[in-house]
Amino acid sequence: MSIARVALDVPVPFLFDYHAEHVTHDDIGARVIVPFGRNKSSGNRTERQVIGIIVEVCEESSITRDKLKPIIRILRDMPTLSPEWLALAQFCANYYQKPIGEVMLSCLPPRLRTDRPLPAPEQRFRLARPATEILAMLPERALQKRALVAQLANANISEVAHAALEPRVRALLRELVKAGDVIIDEPPRSDSGFIASHPLTLEQTTVINAIRETSGKFAVHLLFGITGSGKTEIYLHLIAQTLASGRQVLVLIPEIALTPALQTAFTTRFPGARIAIQHSAMSENERTRGWLDAQRGRADIVVGTRLAAFVPLANPGLVVVDEEQDASFKQQDGLRYNARDIAIYRASTAGIPILLVSATPSLESYQHALTQRYRLHRLSIRAHAEAKLPAVRLIDTRQHAPKHGLCAPIAEAIATRLTRGEQTLVFLNRRGYAPVLSCPACAWISSCPDCSAHLVVHLAEKRLRCHHCGHAENVPRHCPQCGNVDLQPLGRGTQRLESSLAERFPGARLLRIDADSTRSRGSLEAMLDEVHQGRADILIGTQILSKGHHFENLTLVAVLNADAGLFAADYRASERLFAQLEQVAGRAGRASLPGEVWVQTRFPGHPLYQALASHDYAGFAQSVLKERRQADFPPFVFEAALRAESETQEHALAFLQNALAIAPENQDDVTVFQPVPMALPRLARMERVQVVMQSPSRPRLQNFLRAWNSSMYGLPAKGVRWHFDIDPTEF
Ligand code: ADP
Ligand code: ZN
Ligand code: ZN
DSSP states (O other): OOEEEEEEESSSSSSOOOOOOOOGGTTTTTTEEEEESOTTTTOOOEEEEEEEEEEEEESOOOOOGGOOOOOOOOEEOOOOOOOOOOOOHHHOOOOOOOOHHHHHTSSSGGGSSOSSOOOOOOOEEEEOHHHHHHHHHOTTOHHHHHHHHHHHHHHHHHHHHHHSSSSHHHHHHHHHHHSEEEEOOOOOOOOOOOOOOOOOOOHHHHHHHHHHHTSSEEEEEEEEEEESSSSSOOOOOHHHEEEEOEEEEEEOOOOOHHHHHHHHHHHOOOTTEEEEETTTOOOOHHHHHHHHHTTTTTTTTEESSSSGGGOSSSSSEEEETTTTTTGGGOOSSSOOOHHHHHHHHHHHHTOOOOEESSOOHHHHHHHHHHHTTSEEEOOSSSSSOOOOOOEEEEETTSSSBBBTOOOHHHHHHHHHHHHOOOEEEEEEEOOOSEEEOOOOOOOOOOSSSSSSBOOOTTTTTTTEOTTTOOEEEEEEOTTTTOOOOEEEEEEOOOHHHHHHHHSSSSTOEEEEEETTTSSTTTTTHHHHHHHHHTTTSEEOOOGTTTOOOOOOTTTEEEOSGGGGTOOSSSSSSSHHHHHHHHHHTTTTSSSSOOEEEEEESSTTOOOHHHHHHHHHHHHHHHHHHHHHHHHHHHTSSSSEEEEEEEEEEEHHHHHHHHHHHOOOOOOTTOEEOOOHHHEEEEEEEEEEEEEEEESSSSHHHHHHHHHHHHTTTTSSSSTOOOEEEOOOOOO
């Protein structure tokens, strides 16, 4: 008798045994439908059918034969998941302390977690024989059919083109297929190569040669270059070389918003390459098809957000992580992975190079580069001959008091741009009209009933919104506490800034780009297009605008309210602020027009701003690393957190105390801190507390966590949700 050991999406850290008559080792990695839950006879819960993955096949089970249920069906609609992919999932389960079944199923695209039919590979229609032969057999009066054959003689019909054909023409095409005159098959890879755009600079050539030396073996390259130094161009060249050797490339990017631009770049530069996009906002069919193409080796370039880190590759040759420092590579729920780290793991097991690309690397990566674990490649000049790094000016608000959020020198600088017909970006990383509504009479302020957070005023829709849980309510007409009708919005978000700029610069064309204005699908692209077409003079944007985009005519970036990030409690705040400001500064002066960045601040002497003014990431990084070393923070120690959430803080704390009581005795080099509430203690009605752990040794921290985690599942956890977060970035 054969036993299939199956991973199921269940929060317990083991596999489930099923009886499977004909299962063989070839079925390892196959998706399978199995019964799960108690039998009707033995309990009140009914049995349901769930999907799983066969991870092992063996002869013996510790479950007695009469209790062993048979599998229902093996899904053979796609190739089995490779041993490499299964090993990747196993690695994640071990490293992130998550049940293997949960990990495996959550790493699959949603469609593959169901037994619904899979999308077929992309198809094309082409002639089976020379057109002359086919035409000779067709009657003269079959005009439309003859035209169709002539069309096919010119070019194959792609699936997309097929869908756009008139039904009548589609019917004729079907007849041709039936007659054997037309064949449906998959487009092969065409080797039309790479279209180089500029001659490379000396710096670029040197870097490319150095990286090329490691092709075919594992090495982590940190490509550290100022914004506009031609980093993208470098990886395009390396991708070209990888494709030429017949291997696949995985490119991870931080934001969905950046995919269209990159997709365009790839399709124009690699006309023959098959490109698969992977992110959460695409149709299920498209995403699944791209995934399957990558698995079968039929996608040459896979581009996507963090979830693309799990796409299987038949024949990988290179991995690129663009903006490797970006916080969005860390998933903050479910499997709390860091896609950059997963990518490095994959490159190491596949024995291929990986490129981490950034103008402001994460301090983790930078420290590895300084200690030669990663190879550091610096680019210090802008590639475009006339482009220079923007000059940074710090405007002291103690000398120039802001009016309606804007101080006079910045207002003048904007006015100058308007007369010159150049664009300005006003950067304010806070959306909404005002961060809070208040009552001057009794000091009431708008707060979320479900979170420890303020409700943000959204004036256009007359709503108060919680930016953490999504709670929304109408703006009250009078104070709920004292009845005062004169409620005041406090502070300034992008919407309020927009209206004060409109008053100040009548006639200027304003465009606000933030998560609210771009909520509907495709609207961000449409807005970016407006900017490129020169149909906007002043852009008002949050961090959505800070990344990746090129605006030729943008010469001024005005940064408002960056001070808010200077003194945050989170030790990563200054690293993030610097990266963000350097990035947004990099939007100015990318082409021939010189750019300027004006920062409005009360603390112009702050070392972070001083480093920004001289674009001195290295100096900034050195000083922050020194502080981190002294204070025992990452990258000099490794961290993990055990978190508990419950409706009352008491319950959550009690759970953590119980957990601490069963923590392994042997805490070899691991420091376990006392339970504390999280920085946002209440979120969506749940009280959140955590225990943070640190160790100078990652393996010792891992050993400790593994031992602890294995006993956690026995702990009573009624009304409590708990999880480990490894390498946490939010506290
Ligand atoms: P980064 O990724 O470092 O921000 P990009 O690769 O996007 O920089 O290059 C910035 C700009 O410089 C782009 O417009 C690009 O086309 C141009 N560029 C890149 N390499 C060269 C080169 N060798 N010569 C001229 N222009 C270049
Ligand atoms: Zn009041
Ligand atoms: Zn809330």
